[in-house]
Amino acid sequence: MSVLERAAAPLPADELAQRLRVGRDERRDFDAALAAFERSGELVRNRAGALLVARRIAALAGRVEGHPDGHGFLVPDGGGASVFLPPHEMRGLMHGDRASVRVSGQDNRGRPVGALVEVLERSQRRIVGRVHLQHGVTYLVPEDRRIAHDIVLPDAGKVKPGQVVTVELVQLPTKHAQPVGRIAEVLGNYADSGMEIEIALRKFDLPHEFPKKALAQAQGFPDVLQQKDIQGRRDLRELEFVTIDGETAKDFDDAVYARREGRDWRLWVAIADVSHYVRHGDALDQEARNRGTSVYFPRRVIPMLPEKLSNGLCSLNPDVDRLVMVCEMAISAQGEVSRYEFYPAVFRSKARLTYTKVWAELSSGKAPAHLATLYEVFKALHRQRQKRGAIDFETVETKMVFDARGKIEKIVPEMRNDAHRLIEECMLAANVCAGNFISERHQPVLYRVHEVPAEDRVAALRDFLAELGLQLPGGAVPRPKDYAQVLERIRARPDFLLLQTILLRSLKRAVYTPQNVGHFGLAFDAYVHFTSPIRRYPDLLVHRALKAILDGKKYDGVDWEETGRHCSETERRADDASRDVEAWLKCYYMRDHVGEVFSGTITGVTAFGLFVTLEDYFVDGLVHISELGRDYFQFDAARHLLYGERTKKRFRLADRMKVKLVRVDVDQRKIDLVPA
Known part of the structure; x- marks a missing residue:
């Protein structure tokens, strides 16, 4: 210990043994002693495996x-x-x-x-959960299972067991006593329609009530544009802009228009000019930053901005004048952006179109000229993106169909079509132009960064693909086009969507950061989010950065590192809350199907069992390893496989299997299955 105390740096075990002149015949006892010191906490190893004295840490x-x-x-x-x-x-x-x-x-x-x-x-947030009564003691079981303490409620008043409440802690937990709480809010009964969302808002600490100052500021804006708002802007009100969104969308961030110019095209992408209304540091800005993003639940949206802006002044509704930031691009016949410019404008959307309607017109060959031109631009941009080697994942979203009482009737797939892809391609082009424009002028901003995949994940992916006779080209760090090659090779397979998911899991999550390291998946050197400032705070910052550059100024006063971390975290928080609500609803829906037999596909393999997605229901359940038969099953993580030592029975990712639904636990968001 004294040698390690005096050492200038942590020492590897071999070097420590050498300094102590430990003989070969003493080495086993020496290693055992080191292990004992580690178990007792007197010694620890750093990431390189070198030893250091714990009390020096x-x-x-x-x-x-x-x-x-x-x-x-x-x-x-x-x-x-x-x-x-x-x-x-x-x-x-x-x-x-x-x-x-x-x-x-x-x-x-x-x-x-x-x-x-x-x-x-101490965490200051209120805790949401259900009230229980046992042996005369009323207590709260938190909905957030990461809080392992039950919270004692000495004064529950008229609250009944089973009701959902929020509590404030009046006595914190110790090693010898449970926390004590005071009821702050009674939300209602667990089975009430919409309760799953009320719980999620509090469970994930999502801001859902606007401060009075922010609401007052929003209400203070005139309902229609004033002449002073339009001054200094280009007038694009004569161009045939349209918005294309889903059937239920209410906040329209973007509108598009394109026209032929010889063999090339000119494309306009108009984005709601939220930064005209939400200024740096004001009440609306503070709350927008706090929220970070709008949160989308089934049947309900928690907007980043008050409705006066999100569905009104900033939403590009048809047949009304709106303020926009425009990215105007010249697109070559090969789908390359040869030049672009950004500027503030006033415009008027000519129509609110839906993906379904646009695709019906495009696929029939009878689309109006302005849509047909947009479609040609899309195809050129998409070909160029494929040529560059970007990864083009094909996702399948699901939609819950509810009855009048708010109960799920069915879950249906929402397949993407070329109308979705058309808008996506136009938005990608505008985002890349914004990223390049800002990067070249050295203005700090939040980039949307997607780092190269980790080597260990790539190695595991290659092992799995080899089992299927497939290969991921490239070296230790493959290129986006290597992933794209695999996707193209498997596109016709019946298990394409599942294999695509495995490829996706090998990639890192995209984040917001001022450090521009590029976007691996999209194969872009500089990429920002410019196109959704109504619902994403980083996009609003990008608009401010663009305006500052256009005015010959610098946009500062932002802690970019901290803001990037915050926006990445609020995005994760929103995703987690949405998934939690969907899981709750799916569990509630499947309670009526206990005892039924389903066909399914193994979509996850773990050391404790198999996750199976039920065909036609788009719901996942767990077949616990103990239900697979009287055998000892080994887990092969690289090959996504469980195999029995005695029976040689194999359960592999993408295998089909019949299962029976035996149990649903709404509280735990668990659906239990057994082989049928």
């Missing part, structure tokens, strides 16, 4: 993330590996707290284990 500060099983993790503020917190360390902590911990050793999986030093900051 400074405490790590970070955010606590709870786990339904009672343990937790500390996610360090400065990044790096998360620290495992055993259940006994979590007794005095709650999910969302900030704490400092000292690494005290490693567990049997090699993870750093932490011991609590102090709680730095």
Whole structure:
């Protein structure tokens, strides 16, 4: 220990043995002693495997993330590996707290284990859950299973067991006592229509009520454009712009128009000029930043901006004058953007079209000239993107159909068509132009970054593809066009969508950051989000950056690093909340089908069982490994496979199987299946 204490840097075990002159016949005892010191927490290893004395390690500060099983993790503020917190360390902590911990050793999986030093900051949010009564004690079971504590409610008043409430903590948990709460809000009964969304809003701490100042600011804008708003803008009101969106859309960010110019085209992409109304630092801006994004639930939207703006002044509704930021592009016959410019304008959408209507007209060959021209532009842009080697994933979304009482009647697929792709391609072109324009002028901004995939994930993907006789070209770090080649090769297979999902899982998640490292999936060197400022805060920042450049100024006063982290987190939060509501609704829907037999496809293989997607229902359930038969099943992660040692029975990703629905737990969002 004294050698390590005096060492200027952590020492590998071999070097420590050499310094201590440990003989070959003593090495086994020496290694055993080191292991004992590690278990006791006196020694720890760094990421390189070198040893250091635990008491020399400074405490790590970070955010606590709870786990339904009672343990937790500390996610360090400065990044790096998360620290495992055993259940006994979590007794005095709650999910969302900030704490400092000292690494005290490693567990049997090699993870750093932490011991609590102090709680730095308690999570202030209210906790939502259901009220229970047992042995005369009323308590709350949190909906967020990452909060492992039940919360005692000494004064429940007239609240009945089974009702959903939010509570404020009046007594924090300790290692020897449960937390105590006070009821702040009674939401209603668990089965009430829309309750799943009310729960999600509070479970994921989603802002859903606008501050009075923000609402007052929004209400203060005139309902129609004033002459002063139009001054200094180009007038595009004569051009035949249209919006193309889904049937239920209410906030229209973008409109498009194109025309032929010889062998080439000119494309206009007009985007709602939200930055004209929402100025840096004002009440609307502060709340938009706080929310980060609009959140889309089945039958309900939590907008980033008040309705006066999101569905009114900023929405590009037909037959009304609107303020827009325009990206005007010259597109060559080969689909290349030869030149572009950005400018503020006033325009008027001529029609609110839907994907269904536009595709019906395009596929019939009877589309009006302005749509036919847009379609030609799309095909040229798309060919160029394929030539560049961008990855073109083909997703299948699902839609829940509800009855008048808010209960799901059925779940149906929503297949994308070329009308969706047309708008997507136009938006990609405008986003790339914005990214290049800002990057070339060295204006800080939030880029939409998609890093190259991690080598270990690429290796696992290659192992899996090899099982199917497929190959991912390229080296340790493949190029986007290598992924595109695989997609093209499997496109005609019946299991295409599933194999595509595996390819997608090997990629990293896109994030917002001021560090421009490019977008791997789209194969762009500089890419920003410019086209949805009504519903995404980074797009609003991009608009401000563009305007600053056009005015010969610099847009500053933003902590770009912190704002990038915040916007990435609010995006994840919105996605998690939407998925949670969908899972709740699907579980509620499937309760009526317990005992029925379904055909399904294995869409996930884990050490504890198989995830099976039920055909025609688009719902996932778990076949636990204990239900697969009297055998010892080995898990092969690389090949996405479970195989029985005795029976040699194999369950592989993409295999079909018959299953019976035996149990649905709405609280846990779990659907249990057994082989039929």
